[in-house]
Amino acid sequence: MAQLFTPFTLRSVELKNRIVVSPMCEYSAEDGYTNDWHVVHLGSRAVGGAGLIITEATAVSPEGRISAGDLGLWKKEHIAGLERITRFAKDHGAAIGVQLAHAGRKASHHIPWVKNGAQLTPEEGGWQTVSASAQAFSEEEIPPVSLDQTGITKVIHDFRRAAGYALQAGFQLIELHGAHGYLIHQFLSPLSNKRTDEFGGSFENRTRLLREIVKAVREVWPSNLPLFVRLSATDWHPEGWTVEDSVKLSQQLTPLGVDLIDCSSGGIIPGVKIPLTPGYQVPLAAKVRAGAGVPTAAVGLITTPTQAEEILEKGEADLILLARQSLRDPYFPLHAATELGAEVTWPIQYVRAKL
Numbered sequence: 345m346a347q348l349f350t351p352f353t354l355r356s357v358e359l360k361n362r363i364v365v366s367p368m369c370e371y372s373a374e375d376g377y378t379n380d381w382h383v384v385h386l387g388s389r390a391v392g393g394a395g396l397i398i399t400e401a402t403a404v405s406p407e408g409r410i411s412a413g414d415l416g417l418w419k420k421e422h423i424a425g426l427e428r429i430t431r432f433a434k435d436h437g438a439a440i441g442v443q444l445a446h447a448g449r450k451a452s453h454h455i456p457w458v459k460n461g462a463q464l465t466p467e468e469g470g471w472q473t474v475s476a477s478a479q480a481f482s483e484e485e486i487p488p489v490s491l492d493q494t495g496i497t498k499v500i501h502d503f504r505r506a507a508g509y510a511l512q513a514g515f516q517l518i519e520l521h522g523a524h525g526y527l528i529h530q531f532l533s534p535l536s537n538k539r540t541d542e543f544g545g546s547f548e549n550r551t552r553l554l555r556e557i558v559k560a561v562r563e564v565w566p567s568n569l570p571l572f573v574r575l576s577a578t579d580w581h582p583e584g585w586t587v588e589d590s591v592k593l594s595q596q597l598t599p600l601g602v603d604l605i606d607c608s609s610g611g612i613i614p615g616v617k618i619p620l621t622p623g624y625q626v627p628l629a630a631k632v633r634a635g636a637g638v639p640t641a642a643v644g645l646i647t648t649p650t651q652a653e654e655i656l657e658k659g660e661a662d663l664i665l666l667a668r669q670s671l672r673d674p675y676f677p678l679h680a681a682t683e684l685g686a687e688v689t690w691p692i693q694y695v696r697a698k699l
């Protein structure tokens with residue numbers, strides 16, 4: 345039996361297989377609301393047989409959006425549109441989670457296909473960004489404001505509120521976006537966190553915001569539903585966040601109610617060399633899994649069923665996340681089952697495609 349098609353249980357949620365649609369920003373929302381695009385995009389991946397679908401980075405506040413096209417979950421009016429999507433996914437056998445995010449200093453940008461995703465100017469509707477420290481991502485950008493205690497309390501509150509709305513929208517899982525140089529990562533990494541208060545300096549202090557967010561989310565997110573954290577498991581930089589830091593942090597997050605670490609990497613500063621080879625982040629997932637004894641997800645340049653199967657067989661990760669391959673082939677899970685000789689149920693409407 346192919347490992348890729350074995351179920352995986354997280355608290356009360358059973359995934360029918362190990363294939364997960366990785367979060368992917370679609371930059372197609374207005375004022376945070378879903379529309380037909382999100383229904384079709386996420387819905388077709390449920391039809392395609394994924395075990396779990398995680399929505400794109402969904403902003404916990406308007407100022408936490410990368411762009412004006414991001415999905416949001418900062419007001420109760422956002423719930424209904426998302427609920428339509430979660431219902432459809434579950435009806436078609438896919439579990440569905442939401443990635444909750446705050447972009448910090450990477451907020452206030454054009455969508456990628458307008459002006460190459462450059463930062464918005466105030467005249468273009470740009471807004472003041474916030475971060476751990478008042479340091480811009482790059483020299484060309486307007487610096488963020490360093491969050492004070494009131495600002496930090498608001499961020500924690502915004503994540504908690506969004507988690508409550510996520511529950512009402514029918515999500516079965518939350519992933520906190522702590523990777524890719526966004527706000528949580530800006531606190532974690534010594535490359536972007538230059539604070540001298542209790543949220544900066546030592547490892548304990550830099551990781552405090554994430555721990556506080558996890559605790560706040562767990563206050564409203566039921567104990568029978570799983571919580572993931574996505575980390576950039578390394579900054580790929582000698583003075584940055586390391587995989588050893590990721591192992592240590594993961595050990596601290598498990599007792600707070602985190603069930604799985606989704607191991608991505610990079611994104612905190614520009615110009616870093618990342619070794620982009622097939623499965624290049626898999627060793628990070630393997631190290632965190634072995635070192636911290638927590639389930640992990642592997643992601644990044646995983647494109648074939650046999651590659652995914654080998655990762656699971658070697659015990660390097662528990663789940664396989666696919667982003668671009670899932671864009672190329674929304675039916676990847678159904679095709680992978682054929683290739684690996686696994687029995688899966690096709691949507692009844694599509695059964696004749698198998699004949």
Ligand SMILES: Cc1cc2nc3c(=O)[nH]c(=O)nc-3n(C[C@H](O)[C@H](O)[C@H](O)COP(=O)(O)O)c2cc1C
Nearest residue numbers: 366367368369400401643644645646666667668669
């Ligand atoms: C179009 C697109 C949008 C993405 N948006 C997000 C996102 O919202 N949140 C996130 O954590 N990663 C995001 N990513 C990164 C992917 O989830 C994934 O980690 C990365 O693409 C590597 O996996 P792949 O080689 O399978 O594409 C995005 C990637 C793509 C291609």
